[in-house]
């Protein structure tokens with residue numbers, strides 16, 4: 001993130017907070033969402049999410065709905081979608097009544113800057129924000145944690161997170177479940193690898209703390225937050241700054257297939273990264289998926305999220321059950337590696 005853009009974010013958060021004092025909360029302009037897409041001032045993740053929720057069968061979303069008109073119920077998904085960029089929930093005020101009130105952003109910004117410039121702040125004992133952007137949790141953005149990391153390892157960590165989130169969505173892992181008590185592993189990675197006695201949160205904290213910092217919000221819906229985080233990791237995996245995927249132009253737009261490389265944020269050109277992550281929200285309509293076609297990866301990201309929506313709607317569990325195939329196969333397919341896959345790099 002460039003400093004100028006980060007400062008702009010803070011200024012706009014302040015401006016938005018000012019507006020919130022004087023008007024309805026639904027009157028959102030811009031604010032945190034620039035961060036959700038790593039730097040541009042467009043709520044891209046949220047817009048992709050709205051499109052996927054609608055196409056996936058969530059019926060209370062009108063065709064012309066956009067981010068600015070989102071209801072508190074939809075904000076529960078957004079709070080999950082933004083979590084990967086704001087894992088300590090520092091961009092929001094915590095309140096019993098509202099789930100969409102922005103904070104000043106200064107805590108988020110200072111932690112981000114600290115993590116960027118100071119090894120300790122992005123290390124395992126540092127800030128969750130630093131770890132997720134520059135350290136060992138970069139997989140939360142479908143990125144490799146270091147240059148040279150084998151793609152199969154990145155994928156294992158990504159799928160570990162997908163499993164944790166999906167099983168939280170389905171209620172298999174309730175919100176009071178301790179992080180350290182979740183017995184899942186993939187390719188030798190488990191949650192204790194990332195959350196131990198020296199990290200924040202520690203493993204004895206529960207999933208509600210992990211995803212909401214124990215929010216006071218009365219209508220918090222853990223399954224929506226978990227689905228949002230799952231959508232974030234999926235959507236990022238179709239962004240050019242995050243991965244390189246097999247490209248197929250036979251449908252008139254670029255359909256992205258198997259993953260050829262997971263990129264690593266450290267050492268990447270920041271401006272280019274943000275450039276590839278963004279599109280103009282007013283140029284798309286959530287009920288018209290073709291309107292996303294000009295933006296590389298956007299349509300494929302929505303379609304992948306719709307596949308997950310269908311699993312959720314049909315009550316599909318993560319693992320195979322009663323002869324019915326589990327969601328794991330769909331997620332494995334979304335993160336399929338190409339035969340010519342290469343280790344993590346910091347190109348774009």
Ligand SMILES: [Zn+2]
Pocket residue numbers: 036084085140141232236
């Ligand atoms: Zn991300």
